[in-house]
Each structure stands twice: as C-alpha cells, then as structure tokens.
Amino acid sequence: MDQSLRRLKIPNIDQRMEVTPKGAKRALSPLTTVPLSGVARHRPNHSTLDRTRCILKDHNMIKSGLFCLAMLLTASQSMAQDDGGDLQAAVQNPISSLISLPFKFTFDNGAPNGKANVLSINPVIPVTVGNWNLINRLIIPLYDAPGGIAGLPGNPGVGDPSVPGRTTGLGDINYTLFFSPTEPVGGWILGAGPSITAPTATDDRLGSGKWSGGFSAVALAQPSWGTFGGLVRHLWSFAGDSNRGKVNQTLIEPFLNYNLNNGWYLITDMVITYDWEGTSGNKLLLPVGGGIGKITKWGEQPVNIRAEAYYNVERPASAPEWSVGFTVQFLFPK
Numbered sequence: 001m002d003q004s005l006r007r008l009k010i011p012n013i014d015q016r017m018e019v020t021p022k023g024a025k026r027a028l029s030p031l032t033t034v035p036l037s038g039v040a041r042h043r044p045n046h047s048t049l050d051r052t053r054c055i056l057k058d059h060n061m062i063k064s065g066l067f068c069l070a071m072l073l074t075a076s077q078s079m080a081q082d083d084g085g086d087l088q089a090a091v092q093n094p095i096s097s098l099i100s101l102p103f104k105f106t107f108d109n110g111a112p113n114g115k116a117n118v119l120s121i122n123p124v125i126p127v128t129v130g131n132w133n134l135i136n137r138l139i140i141p142l143y144d145a146p147g148g149i150a151g152l153p154g155n156p157g158v159g160d161p162s163v164p165g166r167t168t169g170l171g172d173i174n175y176t177l178f179f180s181p182t183e184p185v186g187g188w189i190l191g192a193g194p195s196i197t198a199p200t201a202t203d204d205r206l207g208s209g210k211w212s213g214g215f216s217a218v219a220l221a222q223p224s225w226g227t228f229g230g231l232v233r234h235l236w237s238f239a240g241d242s243n244r245g246k247v248n249q250t251l252i253e254p255f256l257n258y259n260l261n262n263g264w265y266l267i268t269d270m271v272i273t274y275d276w277e278g279t280s281g282n283k284l285l286l287p288v289g290g291g292i293g294k295i296t297k298w299g300e301q302p303v304n305i306r307a308e309a310y311y312n313v314e315r316p317a318s319a320p321e322w323s324v325g326f327t328v329q330f331l332f333p334k
Helices: 035-042 046-079 085-091
Strands: 007-011 017-019 023-029 031-036 099-109 115-123 124-129 132-145 167-170 173-181 189-198 210-220 226-240 248-258 266-270 272-275 282-299 301-315 322-332
Touching: 085 282, 085 322, 124 248, 173 210, 266 301, 282 322
Parallel strands: none
Antiparallel strands: 007 031, 017 023, 099 115, 099 124, 099 322, 115 132, 124 132, 132 167, 132 173, 173 189, 189 210, 210 226, 226 248, 248 266, 248 272, 266 282, 272 282, 282 301, 301 322
16 A cells, blocks of 8 residues: 555544534534554444545535536537527526526535535516516525535524534525516616515524515616626514524625627626624625526527636635535526
C-alpha cells in the first residue's frame, strides 16, 4: 500500500452536535483521522463507511446533474424551432400571464452540520380579470437536510435547533398572490400582493412551526437585450408553536437576464435574506453568482432549463458556503 495513505482524513459530514445550555448548536471537529494500521486490526467502522458513501453520493449527484443538464441542453437544440422571443420575455417575468411548473434542484454545501439537498416545486397560475393579472405563486420545498438551514426563503424560521440529526420531508409552503396591471406603467412591469407561509413541515427541523404573513412586490423592465428588476418580500409570524422562535425575515431578489442567440441567456438571480430575529453576525445571507439557461422544446413541450452556482459572501454561522442549482420549468403558453 502507498505510504501516502498511511493516514486518511475523511470529512465528517454527519458532525456530532452539542447543545449548549442556551440551546445553540456547536459543531465538533469536521475531520476524523483514521490510521490504516487500526483498520487492519479491527473491523471497519460502519459510521465512517456511511460517511464516505454519503460524500461520494453527494459528489456523484452534482456530477450527474451537470452531465444530465448538458445532455438535455444538447439534445434539445434540434427541437427549438426559433428564438421564441415572446416566450423568453414571459419566462423572465415572474408576474407574466404564463402558466408554468418549475422544478428547482439545489445542492447546498459547506454548512457546519453537513450538506443539504432541496427540491422546490413552484407552480405559477395566472388569472386575468379585466385590466389586471392575478398571479398565484406557490413555493413547495422538499428537503434532505441535516437540520434547519439558515437564510432559506422557504424556511425563514431555520428549523428547531434543539433537534439534531438528518431528516427528509416537506418544508413550510409559501403562497403569494400578485396583483399586476396587464400593461406596463411608465415602461415598468409592476406587481404586489399578500404572502403567507403555512407550518406544513413534516419535521420540526424543516420548518418554523409558525404561521407567517406579509407582503411581496416586484418591478422589472424588459429592454431588447433582456430583463432586469427585483422582488422583495417580508414575513412576520402571527400564530403557531409558542415554543418556537419568531419569524421576521426580509427577502430581496435582484435579477438580470442577458439574452443570447437560439434561446440561450445568461442569468443572475441572487436571493438575499435578512433575519431580524437573528443574533449579531447571523442575520444576513448574501449570495453572489449566476448561470446560464435556454428556452427550448422537448417534442412539443416548451421548457426553460437553467444551471446556476452561488457563493455566500456573507452568511449566518449555520448556513452553507455555496450552492449549485438546476431548474427545469415546464411552460404552458396560452
């Protein structure tokens, strides 16, 4: 055996957590040193083997996602019949009159208590009434996570920090209703309306345990080269488990799309959150990054496919360092 492998350091992604008297989690050492001489004398440690399998699984998941996305984009090029300028503009407008069904896969990495995988299903159903569009938007998050994830817009309560361990299930569902004029106002597309989050999480670690309500607003412009604008939302908790922390979170989402040829585009869509109830240094989540996407067709079905990566330059102590996301959005133009 190569002498360089005499000692092997294996990242301990299932880090043991201690609960301080105040209920805050503290991660123990993220590395476990395993002498190979000890392995030769004893039966393999099953927890170590499980951690190694998890690491390989997470890495392979990201690689597989990148490969599948590349194959889908390559295969779909021949199906795209034109640039679909009108459809592209509608897709880049979060309050357009376009029915859509996005599936967004996010892989979070670098949090002290381990990696998290999130599938967010976000159906958009607009209804036109006179000179107004009423846009119904849902955020339905499904988690495979090592506990609460600070900064997530779908989990503003962070989850119950007193319950350690990995879990899988449904998070809190958010519903927003935007009222938007059918015609731009002074060159701007505007929308605003109420937003509410229900405590639907199947595990205390995946939700806030609170009913939360507030408002959301969006403004954007669409020059010939693409789209730019921003969305804001604020939620306060008003009912729910009295033993859980309050929800008081602001979300700011600036976005920019730059259109290329044949349905391709560049995108940055940074979801910034601020937890007003967080302790000092644990309030702001500020990601920086972007990605690429394409409007195309699978057979006769229009789809929007995009891949993005973001690094959190400012984050709460328990939040991930970076994330990779892949979105497949099914489009149903009228």
